[in-house]
Amino acid sequence: MKILVLLKQVPDSDEVKLNPETGTMIREGVGTVINPLDLHALETALRIKETGDHSVTVVSMGPPAAEEAVREAIAMGADRAVLLTDRKFAGADTWATSMALARFAEKEGPFDLILAGEKATDGETGQVGPETGAMLGIPVATYVSRIAELDESGITIEREVEDGKEIWKLPLPSLVSVTKDVNEPRLPTLNGKKLARNASVERIGNDFLELDPSEIGLKGSPTRVVRIGTPKLSRKVEMYEGSSIRDGIDEIKKRLAPYLEVNHE
């Protein structure tokens, strides 16, 4: 079975600072890692690999600097790591990113199973998985918390949704995006790290994907960020401090009083 895992590289800290004057992200000193939620997708693939004759390819789109994050996947046990990188891909939104990933999956496929994380910890859209699946014309299951069964006839999964738990059987190929409940990702082994150091990350550009310029990068992206701002402060706070704390507590008490459980005895 051929398995493809979609990875994104993200800043390795959730404490990204902003330049207060320009409103832009301060990237200096912020490394990149594989999106932590994608590690659960990779782990899912690696556990499948351990059960038989399966191969795991990971693919990411990003600048050349993303190579280090992708290499980490080899240290964990992936067979092949691919970075879609090309100046022409720059500025891609989720649509254009999915387009490139879907084209890669088509050209290098067919893959029997495509795995993705729930969302990236930076953009938090969770859109690339389902968009890629729709572009490939295959079934998609999101919020998957357990892989129950997998064989040639398909994959049986559990999804956690607002009103309960669903169990689905999907045919192959399908795209499955997993939550962090699906497993506990392994750490890279020392051996794996050695292997990764010498392994090459394949770089693929649009020469290979042959997408129309209107479908890639900023030009291929329907959305535009038009304004960036810091969240606005909309309240005027009344502060209680030191000797006035008592008044503050009384104020909360007054607000909560209507909700007190009434004793009907």
Add this chain to the structure above:
Amino acid sequence: MSDLLVIAERRGNEIHSSTFELLGKARELSIKRPLTVSVVVLSDKPVEEESAYALFSGGADRIILAVDRSFSRFNFEPYTKTLASIVREFAPEIVLAPATTSGRTYMPGLAALLKTGLTADCTGLDIEEETGNLLQTRPAIGGNIMATIKTPNHRPQMATVRPKTFSALKEAYESKSELVNFEVTPDLTQTEAKLIEFHPIGAGQKGVQDAEVIIAGGMGLRKVENMEPIFRLSKMINGTVGASRKIVDSKWIGHEAQVGLSGHTVKPKIYIAAGISGAVQHIAGMQTAEFIVAINRDRNAAIFNFADIGLVGDAVEILNELAKSLESEVKR
């Protein structure tokens, strides 16, 4: 007049409240730019009269109803293909859906098929009168900034909105009450994906999303034992316990209690943030609460900027004090 579609969220036979919140927002947008607001209902049976009436008075000019067995629960291929077909027929300028597990799945699929833009988890929606461009505001880069996003050259413009972000109409809308039955052809519902089982979760326990009063704890409580006054208070007032991401990561409480960007968005009547410093990710999840109380040792904590009242002091002491005082109230 151009169209705006709201995709309805169903829970069993009920239309979920998030649908009415989107209808409320749609009516607000239609003041700036005339829009016919349609609500799309995908269901395995016709909508009940009561639900139809609620949707019309909730702000819909039109109900587009697509009925097929495969819509009993959300299924990716039938949903995306049918919705794409509906969008092609009605050619709306805007498509809105709740950012639920299903909305966050079919909307990307739909955007992919239609080659158009989609903005997830919008916290603000506005419209440019001239161009009809939808101004979609959402937290970005881990919630540290708010980005406003446009889809200038593609239609429809698509956005998902988390439940409890906007408000439903307070007064009934006088609707033309048009009901359109959309014919679902077999090619639209073709899929090999099969639902095998569904296990509903027991009703009764109020989730943090539906709570009227939330008392939320953060790292400022210092240790898990200090959650006790939060549980005690919340029980007294029939409230719900909320949490910052840090204490969920520290396993003081389950993920279901987490408020914020990677947890739940909440809109209670009262929100008490105890020992929560106010990371933007957290703020994004609770800033639409009606009344916010912040309790923190650090008078410069960001949370105070978003609160209606702020108490500077030890959250554990203050909560204990408050609980004691409320207890004496009950006894009296």
